[in-house]
Amino acid sequence: MLKDFExxxxxxxxxxxxxxxxxxxGKINNINDFSGIKDGYQYDSxxxxxxxxxxxxxxxxxxxxxxxxxxxxxxxxxxSIISEIQSADFYIARGNELNHEILRLKKGTLQFPDDSCxxxxxxxxxxRAVAEHSLSASRLRLQGPGIKDYSFAAVEGLxxxxxDLIKQRNAEYPLGIDVILIDDYGNVLxxxxxxxxxxxxx
Amino acid sequence: xxxxxxxxxxxxRKYNFGFIDENSKREIRRKILKAVAxxxxxxxxxxxxxxxxxxxxxxxxxxxxxxxxxxxILKVIDQGCDFSVNAVNLKRFxxxxxxxxxxxxxxxxxIIQTRHRIPEEKMGENQILVFQVPYPEVLRTVEPSExxxxxxxxxxNYSKLWVYLYEEIVKWGEITIGARYPVKVNGRYxxxxxxxxxxxxxxxxxxxxxxxxxxxxxxxxYAIPPYTRVEPLEFDDFKFNVESFDGKACSLCGSxxxxxxxxxxxxxxxxxxxxxxxxYCSKVSARKKVSHE
Numbered sequence: 001m002l003k004d005f006e007x008x009x010x011x012x013x014x015x016x017x018x019x020x021x022x023x024x025x026g027k028i029n030n031i032n033d034f035s036g037i038k039d040g041y042q043y044d045s046x047x048x049x050x051x052x053x054x055x056x057x058x059x060x061x062x063x064x065x066x067x068x069x070x071x072x073x074x075x076x077x078x079x080s081i082i083s084e085i086q087s088a089d090f091y092i093a094r095g096n097e098l099n100h101e102i103l104r105l106k107k108g109t110l111q112f113p114d115d116s117c118x119x120x121x122x123x124x125x126x127x128r129a130v131a132e133h134s135l136s137a138s139r140l141r142l143q144g145p146g147i148k149d150y151s152f153a154a155v156e157g158l159x160x161x162x163x164d165l166i167k168q169r170n171a172e173y174p175l176g177i178d179v180i181l182i183d184d185y186g187n188v189l190x191x192x193x194x195x196x197x198x199x200x201x202x
Numbered sequence: 203x204x205x206x207x208x209x210x211x212x213x214x215r216k217y218n219f220g221f222i223d224e225n226s227k228r229e230i231r232r233k234i235l236k237a238v239a240x241x242x243x244x245x246x247x248x249x250x251x252x253x254x255x256x257x258x259x260x261x262x263x264x265x266x267x268x269x270x271x272x273x274x275i276l277k278v279i280d281q282g283c284d285f286s287v288n289a290v291n292l293k294r295f296x297x298x299x300x301x302x303x304x305x306x307x308x309x310x311x312x313i314i315q316t317r318h319r320i321p322e323e324k325m326g327e328n329q330i331l332v333f334q335v336p337y338p339e340v341l342r343t344v345e346p347s348e349x350x351x352x353x354x355x356x357x358x359n360y361s362k363l364w365v366y367l368y369e370e371i372v373k374w375g376e377i378t379i380g381a382r383y384p385v386k387v388n389g390r391y392x393x394x395x396x397x398x399x400x401x402x403x404x405x406x407x408x409x410x411x412x413x414x415x416x417x418x419x420x421x422x423x424y425a426i427p428p429y430t431r432v433e434p435l436e437f438d439d440f441k442f443n444v445e446s447f448d449g450k451a452c453s454l455c456g457s458x459x460x461x462x463x464x465x466x467x468x469x470x471x472x473x474x475x476x477x478x479x480x481x482y483c484s485k486v487s488a489r490k491k492v493s494h495e
Binding site for chain 2: 007008009011012013015016018019022023024052053054055056057058109110111112113114116118145146147148173174178192193194
């Protein structure tokens, strides 16, 4: 299944793109150019990111909507360990489902705020939006470190209440969670805990 | 630019691309992402053994090796110089284990690993600057215990450091910290910017470039993302200032707006100055030479 995915070089390039998006919230990078995991695999792009970041030293939890087979695939191809949601280093979910579990994810301690969960969320599409043109019902207006003034991104397939839950979880900076959104076309958008998110709805 | 196939063809190599194994890279990459998400916070990591002694740039080296790919162009500097022992050895090691292109041109490089300087030329969005850090803990001067300094960062209790700076002014009439001048990042963490001179501290503020800091011996990674507020510590009535080179110019290129190294001739007793950033100095000299011809 992984025969076309060259781990050393593909992981390096995917990481650089995720790092670029994490450093510059609102900047969208595309990881579709890299050889896929398997033709027609539903979570191909997400699995590429998971293989890049997960291994047997970290744990993950997954929402039921992602399916039991995908959970098994992630465990098999990354070696990562399935854990309870409140202790998971990574949480994998779909953005369109309302996900109250976000409030249970570990957000670190004041001594070790890095001991916190990274959420990897599948959405339908991520499009770079501009201030004057609203392209979608859920346009995110972002501000914070990594952003010169403001940046905008339109995300489809993201339940807006999830954004409220993420904001709640990140209310006590430096405690919080960091989010990586990935769409069906391989577009990556990151929302680190430092970013201020405003949802603009037409 | 190197073709990835060329790199892949090097089947006889007895080590992984970039020397360290993929699992180690993966851990360092995860820590880098957390460091970026919490600007100025020191993320602990499992610093690996390398064929170079700890304290000689292994923190920066591990970050660089976790970032670098066949398409990257690398520059390594030591105190601004491309040709000093530390820079040359690190460069050779990375080149040998990755095959990447090496440059001395600041603007051409995609990754620059540095010891104690930020290049004079303004770096752009597509570049990453990796700092080698000897002492990541900014509070170590005022508190020897790691457990206590971690608590102090947690509680934003920086009073001891402020008192230290105040006492410096009382004793000496100025803050005598030359390099490692403490800065506040994103209004939250006070951070050691590595032993860069004060001259370079303003370049950290709202920069276009991602700054990553690695301390191999102390096992810490931290970061300043682009466009992040970085403020040197100062008092309302005692402001931060940078080194002054008034009336001095580089004896090689004539620059008067760069950080200068003092060269003392013990035989003549004469002091001359040259740019600390050798790449920039060469560029300016070459430009002047062309315009004279």
